[in-house]
Amino acid sequence: MTDQLFGSVAPRLSHAEQALPAPLTTPLAPEPGKTPSTRALARVLVAARPLAASAVVLGIDIGGSGIKGAPVDTDQGTLIAPRLRLPTPQPATPTAIAATVATLARHFAWSGPIGCTFPAVVKAGIIGSAANVDPGWIGRDGQALLARATGCPILLLNDADAAGIAEMELGAGRGEAGVVLLVTLGTGIGSALFVDRRLVPNTELGHLELDGKDAERRASERARERKGWSWRHWGDHVNAYLQLIERLFSPDLIIIGGGVSRKADRFFPRLRLATRVVPAALQNQAGIIGAAFTARVVGPPPL
Numbered sequence: 001m002t003d004q005l006f007g008s009v010a011p012r013l014s015h016a017e018q019a020l021p022a023p024l025t026t027p028l029a030p031e032p033g034k035t036p037s038t039r040a041l042a043r044v045l046v047a048a049r050p051l052a053a054s055a056v057v058l059g060i061d062i063g064g065s066g067i068k069g070a071p072v073d074t075d076q077g078t079l080i081a082p083r084l085r086l087p088t089p090q091p092a093t094p095t096a097i098a099a100t101v102a103t104l105a106r107h108f109a110w111s112g113p114i115g116c117t118f119p120a121v122v123k124a125g126i127i128g129s130a131a132n133v134d135p136g137w138i139g140r141d142g143q144a145l146l147a148r149a150t151g152c153p154i155l156l157l158n159d160a161d162a163a164g165i166a167e168m169e170l171g172a173g174r175g176e177a178g179v180v181l182l183v184t185l186g187t188g189i190g191s192a193l194f195v196d197r198r199l200v201p202n203t204e205l206g207h208l209e210l211d212g213k214d215a216e217r218r219a220s221e222r223a224r225e226r227k228g229w230s231w232r233h234w235g236d237h238v239n240a241y242l243q244l245i246e247r248l249f250s251p252d253l254i255i256i257g258g259g260v261s262r263k264a265d266r267f268f269p270r271l272r273l274a275t276r277v278v279p280a281a282l283q284n285q286a287g288i289i290g291a292a293f294t295a296r297v298v299g300p301p302p303l
């Protein structure tokens, strides 16, 4: 099915270049045989309208506790089949995660391009950190590993960056210029920083120091669950964290993503910020949709 939908990647990308708006002057497609760099990702101008031709890409979101995926209609930003969620294997080693991602792709009988998130720094496919996965990932070419495991071309990017791209294109950040920050509160804290709609990749603001500790130990969803904190108490930690972000970046808009974005009414009343703060619109589907969307615009490297 996917072969028919996609044909080869190259014609799709030249189409993409034509359809993108004027400020994007450099080609999005990596040169043949080259892996897209984070420079290419940063060039994802999220204001770009979805492309004219229909395109379905398998979106996969690798998280610290679950690996979720579904085929995404990247024109509409919608899932075209029910999402499959598999638990993240523990320990979350490269071999174990690659096997789970391969199971997911097989479930959808997938043979086309995949956009995939990873909960760590990802530069040109290489994993640069491992706060919530096995340290054996550091320095590995995660993109190549997952491409081998699935037999499909894959574009790998940081999970918060993918969610941010989805929100900027299709969700709460639509039409927003200036400095926009998406913060995901989940197993860890992820961040995606946009300056006039251009992504600054791999910002890792979840590891800022808050009250002498790594911020994600106080303000992530996992911290709330582990410590058994009330929403009110945890909301105060989130407030302190966002105030720190506010002091450092003076953003125009903060978007709160992750599963907790569904429960904004429980902790938003604790937030005392001068900055506008809104919950993410795509909630926990943002990673899947953003990964698929980015893979379509940037194009995964050929196998």
Ligand code: BGC
Pocket: 064, 118, 119, 120, 121, 129, 131, 132, 158, 159, 160, 184, 186, 187, 188, 189, 190, 191, 204, 206, 216
């Ligand atoms: C990682 C980030 C990731 C975030 C959310 C953090 O621990 O360092 O790369 O985006 O968790 O998964």
